[in-house]
Amino acid sequence: MPDDSPNSWEARAAANSFYGFTDLPTIAQRGTVVLTGGEGPYVTDVHGRRYLDANSGLWNMVAGFDHPGLTQAAKDQYDRFPGYHAFFGRMSDQTVLLSEKLIEVSPYSEGRVFYTNSGSEANDTLVKMLWFLNAHEGKPEKRKILTRKNGYHGVTAVSASMTGKPYNSVFGLPLPGFIHLTCPHYWREGQEGESEEAFVDRLVAELEETIATEGADTIAAFVAEPVMGAGGVIPAPMSYFNKIQPVLQKHGIPLISDEVICGFGRTGHAWGAEAYGFTPDAIISSKNLTAGFFPMGAIILGPELSDRLQKASESIEEFPHGFTASGHPVGCAIALKAIEVIMEGADGNPPLIDNVRRITPAFEAGLKRLAQKDNIGEARGMGLMGAVEAVQDKATKLPFPGSLSVSERIANACTDQGLICRPLGQAVVLCPPFIMTDDQMDEMFSKLETALDLVFDEVA
Numbered sequence: 001m002p003d004d005s006p007n008s009w010e011a012r013a014a015a016n017s018f019y020g021f022t023d024l025p026t027i028a029q030r031g032t033v034v035l036t037g038g039e040g041p042y043v044t045d046v047h048g049r050r051y052l053d054a055n056s057g058l059w060n061m062v063a064g065f066d067h068p069g070l071t072q073a074a075k076d077q078y079d080r081f082p083g084y085h086a087f088f089g090r091m092s093d094q095t096v097l098l099s100e101k102l103i104e105v106s107p108y109s110e111g112r113v114f115y116t117n118s119g120s121e122a123n124d125t126l127v128k129m130l131w132f133l134n135a136h137e138g139k140p141e142k143r144k145i146l147t148r149k150n151g152y153h154g155v156t157a158v159s160a161s162m163t164g165k166p167y168n169s170v171f172g173l174p175l176p177g178f179i180h181l182t183c184p185h186y187w188r189e190g191q192e193g194e195s196e197e198a199f200v201d202r203l204v205a206e207l208e209e210t211i212a213t214e215g216a217d218t219i220a221a222f223v224a225e226p227v228m229g230a231g232g233v234i235p236a237p238m239s240y241f242n243k244i245q246p247v248l249q250k251h252g253i254p255l256i257s258d259e260v261i262c263g264f265g266r267t268g269h270a271w272g273a274e275a276y277g278f279t280p281d282a283i284i285s286s287k288n289l290t291a292g293f294f295p296m297g298a299i300i301l302g303p304e305l306s307d308r309l310q311k312a313s314e315s316i317e318e319f320p321h322g323f324t325a326s327g328h329p330v331g332c333a334i335a336l337k338a339i340e341v342i343m344e345g346a347d348g349n350p351p352l353i354d355n356v357r358r359i360t361p362a363f364e365a366g367l368k369r370l371a372q373k374d375n376i377g378e379a380r381g382m383g384l385m386g387a388v389e390a391v392q393d394k395a396t397k398l399p400f401p402g403s404l405s406v407s408e409r410i411a412n413a414c415t416d417q418g419l420i421c422r423p424l425g426q427a428v429v430l431c432p433p434f435i436m437t438d439d440q441m442d443e444m445f446s447k448l449e450t451a452l453d454l455v456f457d458e459v460a
Contacts, residue, residue: 009046010034038066053065054414054420054421055420062434069347074294080329085325086326094330102285105339105343111300114299115332118295119258119284119287121297122285123156123223126282127145133312142220145178147178148181149164150231160174164180184228184236185234187378219253221253222248224257225261225262226276227385233424238276241255259283260284261288262275264339264342265353282305283299283300285298291334294330295325295331296331359436359438363384367388370445375392377394387424390407409459410448414428414447417448430444430448432444
């Protein structure tokens with residue numbers, strides 16, 4: 001039970017904080033976990049309790065919560081030049097350096113980068129870019145955006161319209177012109193007797209039919225996460241993008257890779273698109289871009305979209321869009337250091353992506369072991385992102401009744417064990433920091449297994 005005395009942290013949080021994406025019955029019963037610090041992959045609450053954060057904060061604290069190089073990069077930049085914008089032909093030197101670095105590590109030999117404060121804003125901005133350049137090119141009706149059911153692209157009005165989650169209906173979303181295709185989750189969406197390749201072919205046929213019905217000249221882009229994150233860690237079948245992209249190219253529809261979660265190492269590759277072997281027309285980046293040490297998002301435009309957008313902007317002398325903190329010098333300095341830490345190695349240490357690749361087999365083995373449980377229907381993932389999905393009946397894939405809140409119960413039981421993980425639908429998601437050791441990996445799976453057993457004993 002929470003400490004509900006008037007001066008407790010829990011009571012103060014409840015009195016003055018409005019919660020987003022939070023199970024309110026849990027808050028009422030258990031209170032807010034108020035955190036005060038972190039060390040490595042662990043966080044500590046105001047009562048001194050320590051938790052292994054298997055969610056990396058919110059996918060993003062991949063270098064842990066006390067990385068000295070990242071904090072020093074922030075301190076040094078605050079001393080040099082603590083803040084600026086990227087408007088009116090002025091920007092910080094760190095912004096220039098980061099743009100160069102992002103093109104260098106992207107799949108593109110040339111291109112341009114535009115900065116935002118989050119992945120939501122980056123997706124929102126991308127849509128405005130596409131609407132703007134299409135109108136400039138005499139195609140003002142080319143505005144529709146294709147995404148997938150269960151995909152997550154953000155919470156602004158436009159990016160929430162891109163997000164294929166039913167909860168957005170409470171806001172009267174999606175807006176017109178946002179079309180959600182079938183989620184590429186073979187285990188859940190495949191038909192009886194349908195092979196994985198036949199499933200992919202059916203989704204390709206659905207795309208072709210949608211383009212024919214809507215009209216290719218009305219569709220501005222197809223936007224997709226390589227591995228769906230907030231949909232419950234859903235990797236598309238390996239052939240999916242290589243079959244989808246030619247259809248889009250035939251009709252002149254850009255393929256945009258939303259790499260907010262997958263980018264910078266989460267899949268064991270620089271980009272999720274690299275893991276699937278395709279080159280998108282643009283990349284959306286955030287989260288790991290700064291290893292969670294600063295709020296930042298970026299649209300990395302490939303050469304074709306970059307050139308088209310530049311011409312459209314020149315026609316009216318500017319691109320009339322931006323944010324006060326776009327290209328913030330401190331954020332850019334942190335991002336430069338984060339890319340070094342994750343992708344290149346820093347301060348005498350190997351790149352964190354090497355550790356991702358090293359521990360991924362143990363991570364996969366842990367998921368596979370949990371999949372043997374009677375009430376786990378599927379264990380899935382790629383790289384260092386995974387999920388186990390609870391079912392009432394394994395043979396039929398029947399989920400538990402929603403009224404049981406099974407995944408929320410599991411997450412709460414994990415918290416009691418000193419482990420933070422995330423409930424998503426009927427699944428529990430793991431996306432641990434890239435710095436995990438073998439012992440910490442064992443600790444994570446041991447605590448999760450204890451929580452699963454406790455909850456399944458109650459509800460199964």
